[in-house]
Amino acid sequence: MSLANDRKAYEEAYTRRSALTWAMDPSGDEARVRDWSRSVLVVASSPSYGGHIASLFDSIVHRHCYIPGLGQGETTEYFGGFYRGRKCTVMHLGITPGARGASYMDMGLERLRYGRCENVILIGEGSSIQPDVKVGDLVVALVTIPEDDIHRAYSECGAPAMADHALCSALRVEASQSERMTHCGVCWSCGAGAGVFDLALSERAFELHELGVMADALEASTAYTLGKMIGFRVASLWLVADSIFEPIPWTCPSPRLSWEGGWEDLVQTGLNALVSFRNGEDDG
C-alpha cells in the first residue's frame, strides 16, 4: 500500500522525515550556538557584514558556519557571544551569497525552534513608498500586510501579521538613540521579484501608499506569523535601501547599502534593543 492511500503511514513517514530534516547534533557547533541565548538577531541578508557584526561583540563564544568556502575566523553567519556583557546570538538567513526573502525566513526560524530562543529581532533592508521615509532611514514594522511568496503556508486568512508590541517598544527606544530618522508603522511584505518597483503593482503600491503604509519589509510577515506559531516574540527593524521617490543608490540586490551607509546603525539598534529588553538571566 502506498503512502497516498494510508494516512497513518503518511503521518509516520512525515514525522520521520521531519526528524531527518531538522535533526541537529546536540553537541555540535550549531546546537551550541542555538542554545547560547534567548535573544537572537536575525539578519535578512547574506553574511557580507558578519565580520563587522562580530566585531561589535565583546567576545564570540560559539560559531557555526555552513556556507561552503567559509571557515573558522572568516565571515560567519551564525554565532553566539557577549554583547555589552550579555549573551546574544546572531543568525544570517543567507545560506548563499545574496540570499534573502521569505523562503529563507521560515528555514531560519525552524532552525531555532528547539533551542532557547525567546526573543527575535529581525533586521533587513526595505523599500519606501512614502516620500518622507527616505533612503537611510530606519523603520520599525509594527504590522505587515502579507503578500510574500510563502504567507499562505502559515495563515490562510491573509490577516495582517503583528509584531510583538513590547519588543517594538524596545526597538523604538534604541532607534531614537541613533542619528537616523526612525519611522514606526505598517509595512508591506511584498514578494514580487522587482519588489515595490514591479510595474504590475503600480495600483497596489499606490493604494498602500495612500493608506500610509511605509515600506516593503519582505521577510517581516513570515517572521511574525511563523514566529508567533513557534512561540517567539518577534519584531523587526528595516533600513530603507531604496524608495519610489529617490534614484536607486545600490548596485547589488543584497545587501544593498554599505556598512557605514546604514547597516552599522541598523545592527547596533537591533542588538541594543535585544539586550535592553530581556531580564538578567543571560548576563555574562
Add this chain to the structure above:
Amino acid sequence: MGPIDVPSSPLIPKDTFKRLQNERYTEWLKVTRDWVFGGPDIAQKVGPYLIFIHSSEGSPEKHLLSRMDEVRMYGGFPVQGGGSAVGTYRGVEIWILHQYMGCTATQMWMECLAGTGVRYLIGLADMTAYLDHVAVGDIVLPSCATRGDLVTDFHVTADLPASADKRLLGRLEGKLGDFDWDVHVGQVYSGMPGGVGVHNPILRERIWQQMQEGIIGNAIETSVTYVESSRLRIRAAEAWVVSDDLSHGTVESVPGGAAQWERAWSLMAQAALDVFYDIADEEGNL
C-alpha cells in the same frame, strides 16, 4: 538623538506616483540585470538558449561547463546568485544562470530576461518527491505546476495554469529516454516551504491532499518559471532530480543516493545541451 517620525507624507497624485515608479523600475532593471548577469550590458548579449539552474547545492553547473567549450564566466558565477556563464556546445552558444532559492528570487531573475534575446529556457534543479514510486535520483519533468508561489498572481490571473512548453518538454523527455533511468512526467506543486517535514499542520494537510491528486512532489520554482516565461514569450521546460522524498529520506540517508543524484544531474545536463543543439540545428543557428 534621532527623531521618531509622525507620518506626515504629502499627498502624491497618482500619475506622479506611477511616473516615479516607472523611473525606478527602469533603474532597478538596469542595476539588477547587471548584477544577475555579472557585468554591465551583458544581458544585451545573451543569446536564445538559456539553462537556468534553481538554487541547488553541489555545484551542478560543473556537469554543464565540463561539456562546453570557450566558457566565459561573469560576476560571481558559479556561486548561486549574481553572475552568468556562456560557452559553446558543439558550436551552439548556450548561457547559464544559477539563482538563489525561492519564488521571489525566481521572479527577479525572470524579470531580468525581459527584452533579452532569450527564446528558450531549460530549468534544472532538485526537488522533494511525495509519491512512493518516485525515488531519490529519479528525474521529474513537470508538465505543469500547481501555483503555490503566490507571487505570479501579480502578473497573471490566478486561474491560469503554469505549463511547460509541450514541445520543449517532449524534446527533454526524448533525450532522457535514451538513458536507462527513471523519468517521471507529470504535475508538481510549486511553492515554499519547499520540502516535507515542516512543523506546520497546514503544510502537512496540504501535502496529503496533493498526494491524493497524484502530484509528484514540490518543485519550488517551476510555476514562476513557467508563468513568467509565458508572459515574456520564452519557451520553457524543466527537469528536476529528486534529492529527497517522503518515504526514504534524503540523498545522504539513502544508500547510493549521492551517486544517483550526481548521475542524474549529469544526464539532465547532457539532455539539456543536446536539446539546444537540436533546436539550433533546426533553426540554422549552428
